[in-house]
Amino acid sequence: MTARNKLINLLAIYCQCAADGHRMDGEGLVLLDLPKTRGKLARDRDMSSLTWLRVGGLADYFFQPEDEADLRGFLSALSPEISIFPMGVGSNLIVRDGGLRAVVIRLGRGFNKIQIEGLRVNAGAAALDAHVAKKAAAAGLDLTFLRTIPGSIGGALRMNAGCYGSYVADHFISARLITRAGEEITVLKEDLVFGYRYSTIPDEAVVIEVTFEAHSVDPEALHKRMVEQINKRDETQPTKDLSAGSTFRNPSGFSSTGRADDPNDLKAWKVIDDAGLRGARLGGAQMSKKHPNFLINAGNATAADLEGLGELVRKRVFKHSQIELMWEIMRVGEPIA
Numbered sequence: 440m441t442a443r444n445k446l447i448n449l450l451a452i453y454c455q456c457a458a459d460g461h462r463m464d465g466e467g468l469v470l471l472d473l474p475k476t477r478g479k480l481a482r483d484r485d486m487s488s489l490t491w492l493r494v495g496g497l498a499d500y501f502f503q504p505e506d507e508a509d510l511r512g513f514l515s516a517l518s519p520e521i522s523i524f525p526m527g528v529g530s531n532l533i534v535r536d537g538g539l540r541a542v543v544i545r546l547g548r549g550f551n552k553i554q555i556e557g558l559r560v561n562a563g564a565a566a567l568d569a570h571v572a573k574k575a576a577a578a579g580l581d582l583t584f585l586r587t588i589p590g591s592i593g594g595a596l597r598m599n600a601g602c603y604g605s606y607v608a609d610h611f612i613s614a615r616l617i618t619r620a621g622e623e624i625t626v627l628k629e630d631l632v633f634g635y636r637y638s639t640i641p642d643e644a645v646v647i648e649v650t651f652e653a654h655s656v657d658p659e660a661l662h663k664r665m666v667e668q669i670n671k672r673d674e675t676q677p678t679k680d681l682s683a684g685s686t687f688r689n690p691s692g693f694s695s696t697g698r699a700d701d702p703n704d705l706k707a708w709k710v711i712d713d714a715g716l717r718g719a720r721l722g723g724a725q726m727s728k729k730h731p732n733f734l735i736n737a738g739n740a741t742a743a744d745l746e747g748l749g750e751l752v753r754k755r756v757f758k759h760s761q762i763e764l765m766w767e768i769m770r771v772g773e774p775i776a
């Protein structure tokens with residue numbers, strides 16, 4: 440290649456980079472307009488590798504802060520026009536195929552400490568629910584309901600996650616958040632409203648730590664209960680398939696308690712089954728044959744297949760029983776036009 444052609448090529452790359460929000464410096468590409476960070480910042484991150492359903496287009500930016508100070512500094516310097524989307528481990532998300540026009544923020548190692556003081560458990564938002572349950576149980580504290588929920592503590596608070604009759608709200612004491620403007624605030628139980636798979640954590644606030652209180656119970660009994668819960672899940676749910684857990688909230692308005700006296704009439708799985716939709720398929724998406732309220736990626740599903748099947752199920756269930764199913768899975772991002 441001649442020197443002139445090289446220069447023309449470089450200029451073309453430079454123009455494309457500028458249009459994409461990048462610029463070139465001596466070391467190659469750097470990001471334009473985003474604050475400096477000690478953490479990791481990437482452009483055009485494929486979200487399908489970060490969600491349990493393995494679907495999702497590109498996020499404009501993907502940010503993993505090094506620590507709290509890094510997160511605060513980044514958010515306070517980030518132009519307010521740029522949206523952010525805090526995510527956990529993507530176990531309750533369909534990211535649409537067109538991706539997310541936002542800075543996706545995912546907390547990592549700097550945010551996963553679990554500390555126990557008396558009856559209180561302080562857990563970093565990136566700590567996995569299962570780790571928190573196990574560590575609490577080893578100290579004789581009962582947060583066993585978290586053991587089989589595959590998310591992180593940040594996601595658990597946002598969703599008021601729960602099962603077997605216990606919810607995050609039952610144990611919640613306080614949480615530390617970083618607001619969109621980069622300020623740290625502490626919220627107490629009386630500052631929030633909790634509902635079924637719902638809390639009033641503001642959309643763009645990043646949860647960084649949650650404090651729970653739990654009853655003191657013999658660690659052996661807690662361990663036994665957690666093993667029983669894992670076995671029960673494996674018996675009744677498609678735990679080996681790609682899913683995001685329950686697709687729709689139970690029309691009864693509460694999650695299954697797992698108790699024998701908990702009637703099935705207003706469970707989402709039952710009304711889907713009654714409408715003849717167990718095993719229903721659309722493209723690579725399927726309503727699980729094992730548990731009809733689990734929407735699974737049965738092979739190369741797109742987000743459009745999954746969401747499309749979910750909407751079809753909502754329509755058919757309404758036609759069959761006049762029950763309007765409400766999504767429990769969060770759907771975010773843009774479809775492909």
Ligand SMILES: Cc1cc2nc3c(=O)[nH]c(=O)nc-3n(C[C@H](O)[C@H](O)[C@H](O)COP(=O)(O)OP(=O)(O)OC[C@H]3O[C@@H](n4cnc5c(N)ncnc54)[C@H](O)[C@@H]3O)c2cc1C
Nearest residue numbers: 527528529530531590591593594595597600601602646684
């Ligand atoms: C097999 C399976 C079984 C499941 N069983 C249950 C169950 O029994 N009970 C139950 O409640 N759920 C269940 N789920 C759903 C899911 O695990 C929970 O909703 C979980 O709490 C989501 O956590 P996450 O870290 O994956 O959050 P994500 O899915 O990544 O995000 C969910 C929401 O939380 C927000 N969020 C996440 N982290 C933060 C943060 N640090 N700061 C602010 N917002 C944040 C996101 O913006 C998003 O709105 C199941 C899922 C699967 C795959």
